[in-house]
Amino acid sequence: MAAQSSSYIPLIIIVAFCWFISNSNGRLLSEKLTWKRLITVDQSGEGNFITVQDAIDSVPSNNVDVTLILIKPGMYKEKVTVPEDKPFIILTGRNAENTTITWDDSGDIYTSPTLSVFASDFTARYLTIQNTYGAGAKAVALRVSSERAEFYACRITSYQDTLLDEGGSHFYSNCYIQGGTDFICGNAASLFQKCHIHSISDGNGAITAQRRMKPEEDTGFYFTDCRVTGIKSCTLGRPWGPYSRVVFVNSYMSNVVNPYGWDDWGKPSTHSSVYYGEHKCYGPGATRSKRVEWSQSLTNQEAATIFTKTTMISAKSWIIKP
Template sequence: MMTMQLMSSGVVFLFVMVFLTWVHAVLAEGENGHGGIRNYISWEDLQVDEQRLTLKRHDDVRVIIVNKYGWGHSKTVQGAVDMVPDNNKHRVKIYIYPGVYREKVRVPVSKPYVSFIGKRNQTATPVITWNSKSSDKGTNGQALGTFDTATVGVDSDYFCASGVTFENSVIATAGVKGMQGVALRVNSARAMFYQVKIKGAQDSLLDNTGSHYFLKCHILGKVDFIFGNAKSLYENCLLESIADNFGAIAAHHRNSATEDTGFSFVGCSIRGSGRVYLGRAWGNYSRIIYSKCTMDDIIIPEGWSDWNHSDRKKTAVFGEYECNGKGADRNKRTAWSKSFSYDEAVPFLQKSFIDGDQWLRL
């Protein structure tokens, strides 16, 4: 009798173990994108296995090939985006061959989990370019405004891009009205950009809303070439001024102390031409921090601007922590900017600033 009970317990135990193994496999399959939603961005989402890449149906392989010369699923980037099904629940990679793609591109909120991936090991990268400026007339006969000038506009959640150039080719002079021209606008709740180039003049990157991670990117412009009200971490990026005389790198639009937004630049290099502010207080509680950045001698000694609103000196959060280079000299900085201590800087130094532990697996 005892032997039979032991055997019965063993069978139950084995059944439970087999069942748990099956559940684990099902969950793992879901995490791998074959049976469920992957609510995070990983290195895999930024890569394509070029050795196995063939021109199959894009809905079979979840890789859509863009080639302006005709060998691909689409000759245009927008055409590839349009192939992504609405309310998509799996990662779709849009693999873009080198070339200049002269078009406006929109990735709507209804198409999440999209990757833009430029072909690797090429001297030329794919360039998506257009030349809208804010004073241009739209289809309704009214001026476009800055928001709608974007060459590429991304509203898609869990969007990521690598090896692509986003460009607005408008040539703007600092202070000239109506010349704003956005290369990339990001409204994603969560998005990552790795080794991309964002090129414009005035208002190059509209980092508008959401939490975003820019890693080893090259961002260049003249005036406020990174602006918006997102909560974003820029790590090991090259920030290049192409200002003729004067300009500004960043303009943040935080409007109250309760808004959890801001731009954090960590380990970035600042170089280029002209004389530029590190940041301007576009909003009353604008928040911009530079940590461990290398600054060439192009920074206006005062460093920061209140945008001609003196009250913002009391509420804007402008900080620097352990920066170096000739442009990092704080002897003539505005009295209302801060040299951060480690304790003050630490919340802005890691991916935890953008809650990256919840949606980045790198």
């Protein structure tokens, strides 16, 4: 087969993410952009609530109206949960640099998160979500167990297990994600587009720990047009699940990425089952001459197939622009 043009992959992604088709509930995206309820959170007391959780709690159960919760600048020290029965919430600040939801907890990936999202059709924009515990234990900043969720221009920071991308179909755009060990983990089907991935590991900590358990699962982490930087050295991923799937496309990798690229977590049996791919990545850390032989340098067609055959991509008709 003749080689495909270099513009093929971006074209596939643009078509697959067309903004103007109907979402899973049959509504046009332009309709979804129109919120019906506005709630303001302001620590000064001039809004509807002074805490983020109180604002979420005020949304009725089995919500059907898009609800915009506007968070005024400030440091909100609280653990926040968006329960499953409160879909269609947009949680937004105006600038992630001055609007932060923060907590300091550790020990368990399911109870330590600063923000836990269980509701479907959730959106977060222009927020910092952090867990300040530091190194030494599991300390999740953001847990996403939503069927559908979107994050735009958010800063998500911790050290170990920063983002528990647990399950569902998720989209991260222009986000900054920082950690040291397995800091993007879980078994969701997620696209990371134009995100900055920053490792603070001081010794080959893994960026991803994707947990795909069966070959028929349409899950995986897909990074396109991203940047990978760090302070010392890291690997791109290691297998939490035996069929772990992670792909980097058109992404910049600084020299922080270890030349061998990927880690098997001491499980050589996974060499034949994991799917770790790279395509048209660039920068000093993208050189594949010393990559582990069980990772893949994808062709144009292989990369396009990965993006188009998964449920993760076909479900993206519900994505909206911020």
